[in-house]
Amino acid sequence: MLVGNEAARRRRGARLLTWTTALLLSAGPGGARTTEFCLEGLFDIGVRHQGLRAGVSERTPTTWCVVTEDDGDRVVYRASGKVNPDLDDSWAVAYPAADVVRIVNRDDPPDVEFRGVEVAAAEARRVRRLDPRRLAEELESRGGVIPDLDIELDAGRIAWVTSRASFPLRGEVPVVWRWRWDDPAAPRASLTVESEVVFEASGRWRELAAEEATALWQLSGGVAPIEAPAEQWPARVAMRRIDLDAHTFLVRGVRTGFQHLVVDTEQGLVVADAPAGWVELHHLPPRDLVGGLGVSGLSEGLIDFLEAEAPGRPLRAVALTHFHDDHAGGARAFAAAGAEVLAPADAADFLDRSLDRAPAPPDRLARSGGEVSVRAVAEPLTIGERRPVTVLPMDASPHVGDQLGVWARDADIFFVSDVHVPVDEEPRPRTGRERTECWFAGWATGHLGPNTRVANSHSAVTTPVSRLREIAASPTCRGLTAAR
């Protein structure tokens, strides 16, 4: 602990340093500024499932901010809102140098830094264009043409920005930004994907004081970042097999934070969930989350991995646990490989239509001229006799209306997606996801065997039903049940 003069000296030292930095910055060429542009409005997370529940609003308060410099290419992007109906989230990414991407964890240091990222500069430029003044400057400096963006000006201001992108469950569609400048200091934006308005927001600029601008580039908590290999940005694909018994395994690392259950029944492999690519809408133009893999590439890679791990075994089925694009959007790859596509009953029609929409992504199924045919699972469906797997319809949860669990009976492993994502082995629901976790703990207690263990798509923790019973009985979950 610092006391007395020592503490005062350090404070003086810190203040002096700040003033020096401020002087240096304000002396920059042309009074170079650092500017934050924030869009605040409502984002429709239903964009991820294409209006299946038309009329049910999933519009949620959302903020997107981009910080840019007059005389530099450094960019910070931060956002807050929801990525799922039952999960609040906020995140920030900085591009502090031409080949560096930093995940900024201000509230929970250290940061994570990817160095030597070839695409970092191009990505920073796509994010920078979120600020329409920066986009207008770039357009002028490039003689009026920016590749893959069709831009219309109105009185020198950005009015329309049109591009195209491929989305899982949607196909290749237009993505359009419309800017309105009734108040030049607070333009209104609407972002349309295909024909649906997915984000309506109002923009504001704010010039950062020198001290705040300097702090932007400092590491969170003043500690060294975790260094991650460049090829792991923006998502890591590093599949490995985790055996659960002789015929049951998980494939971990399908992409960052995704694992899948596989059961080798005597009829062939049964896989839980079909991962999909995704594009980032705050990029202009939008780009693949996992660069170059497109909509079906992740699932095609998973299938190649399975062929290498289980040579000669046919793909019997893929069970889509629910219709969210990150779990169902890669089903075209499984159809191309001859697997039956199983889905929750109330999502089957939607998925059947969505997975075959034209223009389809340029994937294996498109090249083979095939189609996806989705089978609705309304009753428990058991595949195989000697090492059976049961695809089990579950009830509606706070996460999604209708969903399936995949139960490897011999290994007694039950696989679920998104309704149970524990971060530790504590007998209480995960903070921030209490409603969903408590719902699942109650459901599992009533429907699974006493010795069943639950694996999930997004965390490596496997939970015995005995612990789920404790979670269901925790004060938090009892309080939520009583409140219902």
Ligand SMILES: [Zn+2]
């Ligand atoms: Zn989901």
